[in-house]
Amino acid sequence: MPARAQFAEIWVYLSTSPLLGLTVTLLAYQGAFWLSRRANFHPLANPVLIAVAALVLLLQLTGTPYATYFDGAQFVHFLLGPATVALAIPLYAQLARLRAMAMPLLAALAIGSLTAMLSAVFIGKLFGASEASLLSLAPKSVTTPIAMGIAERIGGLPSLTAVLVIATGILGAVSAKYVYQLLGITDHAVRGFAIGVASHGIGTARAFQVSEQAGAFSGLAMGLNALMTALLVPLFLPFLIRWIQ
Amino acid sequence: MLGALTLLLVFQLIGEVLAQLFALPIPGPVIGMALLFAALALRGGPSAELRDTAQNLLQHLSLLFVPAGVGVMLHFRRVGDEWLALSASLVGSTVLTIAVTALVLRALSRRAGRQGE
Secondary structure, X not given: OHHHHHOOOHHHHHHOOHHHHHHHHHHHHHHHXXXXXXXXXXXXOOHXXXXXXXXXXHHHHHOOOHHHXXXXXXXXXXXXXXXXXXXXXXXXXXXXXXXXXXXXXXXXXXXXXXXXXXXXXXXXXXXXXXXXXXXXXXXXXXXHHHHHHHHHXXXXXXXXXXXXXXXXXXXXXXXXXHHHHHHOOOOHHHHHHHHHHHHHHHHHHHHHHHOHHHHHHHXXXXXXXXXXXXXXXXXXXXXXXXXXX | OHHHHHHHHHHHHHHHHHHHHOOOOOXXXXXXXXXXXXXXXXXXXOOHHHHHHHHHHHXXXXXXXXXXXXXXHHHHHXXXXXHHHHHHHHHHHHHHHHHHHHHHHXXXXXXXXXXXX
């Protein structure tokens, strides 16, 4: 290719290959994880937050477009699918507790899911967010792919929703411990379930750092809330739109 | 490791196919998770290999959200213009959702526990 021959520098070659995006993602995450461990897994030292900040800075400094970066990073992104399926395994280990708590879990799920959706739109509206932002906020508590699908269907911006979903996940992972301390919530099943409803996979990753049981219930809540939000948003959409306009 | 990873992908694939086929509003991986859970319940638990692979994959679940998170750079302008409304909404709604869900679940499971005793 003559265009490439003109720019013989290694950087140009590397910056167009998926290798770089993938490698910097893994390096940034491992650096972030190291920092998080040095901080004794303090919730504020969230590895997703640190890694994202480092990568955004790197891409800005090198003038690399997000699409080029994502060509490499998509291999990591892809693993979200099998990882979601794998949540069935820790969940199975909680089968007995799950059976005993089935009805309370479903009721808490429905109320929590509705709270997430309505409060996000209500507070956003109160502070004057634009209509596109409000519609992108509605599905922000569910896992990325389904949130993007919902946003697209109701007229939000899917790529903005993805960012809001990640931010929600980080916020939940950072704040849950303090909310639980304030309210005196000690049961790891309850702790895990609530963080999973509010902040999906990133909350679940945080819950697994706390205990296997918290992680399992968080994974369950994440899966159930994906289902619940997908059902609730179309149901409440006419109401939401009247509210927004 | 390889067998377990293949199994996870097969369940994801079945989930994706079902979601497309019946135009379900649920993502394929979530259906795959439900199906694998049902299969484990029927079979009486995962193999040691599957348990180890799942543990390895889930240990660094956070990593998998990093690429989508970096997408924030596509929305710097909007986030900059609406930062107050967006952060108020995200912080308020997330904290409220955690608190409400936890309180409801605690209240209901206490009641269920008392009835069962």
